[in-house]
Amino acid sequence: MRIAVFSTKPYDRRFLDQANQAHRHELVYFDPQLTVATAPLAAGYRGICAFVNDRLDAEVLQLLRASGTELIALRCAGFNNVDLVEAERLGITVARVPAYSPHAVAEHAVALLLSLNRMTFRAYNRVREGNFALDGLLGFDLYGKTVGVVGTGKIGLIFAKIMHGFGCKVLASDPFPDAAAKAFVRYVPLDTLLADADIISLHCPLTTETHHLIDARAIARMKDGVVLINTGRGRVVDTKAIIDALKSGKIGRLGLDVYEEEEQLFFQDLSQRIISDDQFMRLTTFPNVLITGHQAFFTAEALTNIAETTLSNICAFESGTGALQRVTVDRRV
Ligand code: NAI
Numbered sequence: 001m002r003i004a005v006f007s008t009k010p011y012d013r014r015f016l017d018q019a020n021q022a023h024r025h026e027l028v029y030f031d032p033q034l035t036v037a038t039a040p041l042a043a044g045y046r047g048i049c050a051f052v053n054d055r056l057d058a059e060v061l062q063l064l065r066a067s068g069t070e071l072i073a074l075r076c077a078g079f080n081n082v083d084l085v086e087a088e089r090l091g092i093t094v095a096r097v098p099a100y101s102p103h104a105v106a107e108h109a110v111a112l113l114l115s116l117n118r119m120t121f122r123a124y125n126r127v128r129e130g131n132f133a134l135d136g137l138l139g140f141d142l143y144g145k146t147v148g149v150v151g152t153g154k155i156g157l158i159f160a161k162i163m164h165g166f167g168c169k170v171l172a173s174d175p176f177p178d179a180a181a182k183a184f185v186r187y188v189p190l191d192t193l194l195a196d197a198d199i200i201s202l203h204c205p206l207t208t209e210t211h212h213l214i215d216a217r218a219i220a221r222m223k224d225g226v227v228l229i230n231t232g233r234g235r236v237v238d239t240k241a242i243i244d245a246l247k248s249g250k251i252g253r254l255g256l257d258v259y260e261e262e263e264q265l266f267f268q269d270l271s272q273r274i275i276s277d278d279q280f281m282r283l284t285t286f287p288n289v290l291i292t293g294h295q296a297f298f299t300a301e302a303l304t305n306i307a308e309t310t311l312s313n314i315c316a317f318e319s320g321t322g323a324l325q326r327v328t329v330d331r332r333v
Contacts (some may be wrong), residue, residue, distance in 0.1 A: 001046050007050065007053065008030060020311055022311075023311040046069065049074075057083050061092060070092060084328065094328075095317065105297055109159050114232060116229075149203060151204030171332045173187065181244040199224070201228075204236065213237070224252075225250060246286050256287045
């Protein structure tokens with residue numbers, strides 16, 4: 001099938017080309033993000049391949065459908081950027097990669113937590129400058145601490161297991177508790193988790209229910225000095241409320257791999273530009289905040305699986321046989 005692949009970077013091309021040796025689709029790579037302005041690039045392609053920050057709202061979907069698109073193959077797990085109701089109305093099939101490496105994301109959440117706890121990102125710079133002072137680097141034992149996991153799907157469960165291995169007590173909140181997880185996780189209402197956890201890690205999808213799940217009210221319930229990690233989706237937290245809580249000391253350490261307005265920032269080199277997002281720039285000024293640019297998924301294993309499943313989805317759509325990892329409206333929680 002002829003596919004227009006949006007938001008491509010050299011690493012996407014490398015892994016997609018490698019996997020495509022077996023599938024032999026015609027992949028045409030476009031650097032830009034998919035938006036209303038770039039949608040015309042997809043004219044004449046039956047399928048398009050999109051990533052997390054490509055915009056697939058009603059307007060873009062209508063443009064795509066009018067120019068022949070029948071399939072949107074997302075090369076990611078999250079699908080909050082797609083208007084599924086409109087896609088269904090237009091008869092566009094949406095497929096995704098439901099699980100490419102939940103370990104990659106869970107391990108990155110742990111990496112953020114460990115770095116923040118022992119301030120290794122600050123220590124790195126200090127030692128390079130010959131500053132061996134330890135002030136400001138004080139951490140705490142993870143052993144014995146209470147960790148709250150919001151969302152125990154594929155990623156949250158692995159994160160919970162790792163934290164259990166550290167000797168932490170693990171609390172979890174999920175509208176659909178996992179029976180097997182009960183061996184090492186105690187399910188509690190969200191408010192209890194917020195109140196009792198020393199460390200909170202967010203692993204739920206972005207939905208209308210989870211938008212700003214962590215707002216001023218939720219933060220007020222948390223322990224003073226709580227560590228908050230978000231590798232889920234930026235809009236699950238209210239950034240303004242987070243900044244206020246950092247200023248007051250309510251949040252003791254913050255690790256983010258996702259950000260509310262990341263579409264304007266992430267996956268590009270802006271080091272020579274003036275960044276106009278004052279909220280984001282304020283976050284970068286705190287010594288106890290560690291931000292990575294949506295890289296939790298970024299392992300060789302994950303990229304291999306993403307490419308393989310994306311191309312298999314395209315094959316399944318084209319042939320009408322095989323497993324198509326379809327996203328439908330009712331799959332939203
Ligand atoms: P999953 O679908 O396996 O699990 C999500 C879990 O969240 C489910 O158990 C669901 O019941 C639960 N959930 C839904 N609403 C909730 C709520 N209000 N409170 C608590 N839990 C709730 O998804 P998976 O694979 O574990 O991924 C989770 C999220 O991680 C994705 O939706 C995506 O947004 C994000 N992600 C981030 C990546 C990154 O690179 N930073 C990469 C991949 C995914």
